[in-house]
Amino acid sequence: MKNRLLSTALIAVLSAGLLAGCSSGETNQQSGSEPAKTESKELNIYTARNYAVDKKLYENFTKETGIKVNVIEGKAEELIERIKREGQNSPADLFITVDGGVLNNAKVNGILQPVTSATVDQNVPKELRDKDNQWIGLSSRARVIVYSKDRVKPEQLSTYEDLATDKWKGKVLVRSSTSLYNQSLLASLVELNGEQKAEEWAKGIATNLGRAPEGGDRDQAKAIAAGQGDVAIMNTYYFGQMLNSKDAEEVKVAKQLGVFFPNQSTTGTHINVSGAGLVKFSKNKDNAVKMIEFLTGTESQALVSKENFEFPANPKAETPELLKSWGTFKAQQIDFAKLGEHNKKSLEIMNKVGWK
């Protein structure tokens, strides 16, 4: 009784606010309300990919299908939390983000369901999909070694493991352990080499650093140019962006650097996948699947690759010159779910060995 009274009072207070603030909300009121069987003309996406090219793709999709796309952009973990708490009433149909570990975390949290579509299965190779098809890979980036063309010969480089040896003391640059990219890289090494080896590796990296970790991926490249180190671990797509930066100085820096794909004769280069997951309580399931089919089609894939310097998930898609110039490479062959499973372990290792 008391509880009821309290809730009624609260609703009254808040509906007063409703009158003041609902003008923008009302356009979205309809979204997600219809059951899946009637033909809805809407699709609701929660995405952690904040790229201009993604918006372009959604517009193309609307043009092609007449389905209106509603988007909330945010950070991956926060969006997962939101979907989780919204529960079966969640209006979200698709959850899109970067990083296999996070995608797996969404799956583990029980907010996804399998995608059944022959087109998708055809578009995206098995290794870039969840094993239950709960998420589908859209594109990937490689976490490579960039090096100073002046001071390092590519022959000196070989593997990630090599960077942790005495040879590179004071010469390695990498950003902080708060970066998911680093956590996933270490998680992949936990999977491939075992926990103990991975810990030794992280310790080696932490002692070989040219400076305490700071800044983002691009800042590591700049630090090579500034002479604070000779080699840096960074993502290919940041390197592509630097080469195409509006700031002439950044282009100059990028041109002093070479890209090396490590572990080619061993376990392969670490890649990070972007993917789309079908939300468990999706109200516009058909449209969501249509969108995944659209996003993995060759045309969309070529556009992402061209504008964002990511590797397309669909092998038939055209890639831009820059990516072609890097040649083909062997990627790590591991289950992305393992990245999520080992993420906690890798964070613990980083904290333990003092990788700030």
Added chain:
Amino acid sequence: MNASKVIRDVKKNANGWFWISLMGAAVILLPIFSILASLFKPTNENWAHIQEFLLKDYALQTVWLLLGTGIATLIVGTGLAWLVSAYDFIGKRFFRFAFILPLAIPPYIAAYTYSTMFDYTGVVQKTLRDWFGYTLPPDLIDIRSLPGAILIFTLFLFPYVYMITRSFLERQSGAYIENARLLGRSPAAIFFRVVLPMARPAIIGGVSLVLFEAVSDYGVTSYFGVHTITTAIFQTWFGLYDADSAVRLAAFLMAGIVGAFLIERLLRARRRYSASTSKSRPLVQKRLRGLGHAAALLICGLVVAVSFLIPVLQLIAWAWLTYQDVLTAQFIELTFNTLRVALLATAIILVISTTAANVNRVQRNRFTMILTKLLTAGYSIPGAILAIGVLTLFLWLDQQVIAQFGTGQLVLSMTLIMLIVAYVVRFMATGFQAIEAGFEKIGHHYMEASRMLGHGLTKTFFKVDLPLIKGALLTGTVLTFVEIVKELPLALLLRPFNFETLATKTYQYANDEMIQEAAVPALFIIAVSLLAVAVIHRVGERTER
């Protein structure tokens, strides 16, 4: 204390003011309590790891960050407030206004701007290299560090201390300072022996806002590699995938900070300055001459340059490179969205915080004091964590709606109301601190006189108190409005579909390390904030005459 006494107390105090502030308090406190409740939940297996590796080192760095930022903003903020209110010099009117401007620049944008300016491809090193053939030793200037973070927070947050302290000094301190001057005290002695103790409530109000902001910041600290409790919270959430432990960590942070300010409040309560004499007149300003004049100009010029002009010019230069790609007609909508939510939320905050500050002043007991401190607690934890609290409340409300009407869809949590309530919960502090400082300043005597002469509480408020706290109200408006325009984490997590603000647009680029592109929306944020500051400054000037 027994139940009947409580009821009697409530009955005695139950006027309209009390109920309005209680209702406002309910909306604000529920999300805060939902976070604090996690203190009592059982811990999971991650907790041991957090305690062993994240807490010790991170707590220590947090203390250093807060100590450094607190002391530095105290010196800069009060020093400048003292300078412009006690002295007269060339360009004073300009500087008096210009010291507010750094507020318009979000600290994380300033952090990106300064560190990029000083890194290898930045304008400083490039100029040295290309024009003088000199390469800076790479470790010489390291902005991305703990001292760098303290510097950024000081440069861009000191206006909190400056504004609140200045509005106190200009209005109130005349008689005391002039007496001290007449009695032959040196300027330094006046500052330390008279100004600082007297302005203590105002200064503490300002500094506490700065500390709130610094402790809950994630943008600057994570980019600079500084490990604070807040970065530990996000490591736990995003790295260990453990939102529950993250909320729990935030609850500790909140409890610690609220506790610290409660203690300060209790200590201060013993020496209350009910300072209002019958005549409180503005300070007569002393004309500066010679060396002192030059020094004042130099300091003021330097502060304005580093805390506003230089970063803005750099942002303009970057925007010039990218505006053709970034700037679209969408910016009109973004600006409109930003203005709309900021204005609405600011208005609500001012109403609630004025009410609460008034209730607190009139009733003055432990209960209202703790209640009002809790009202401002939303500012002490990272926005994203607070967002979880607000989300929880709204989803619960939606559950009730669904249970009542069976619509099967989320209503409230899919509208802007959720975001606006979140803003109110988070930024109650900026409004409240400013207004509370205003009430402290005018003391009780006017109100008591008015009530004695037969005016009711409400009439007294509108006829007597409100005109007296107008300055503080304006300060509160500027601080709150500008904060909301800059705000990111709440907007990111709680917005409805297809809703973007200038801040989320900035994030879209800055998150991808594209500072040149981010410069365009960042400049829009600065412009909107500037406009607000300028308008309110004008209003303030006019009402003072």
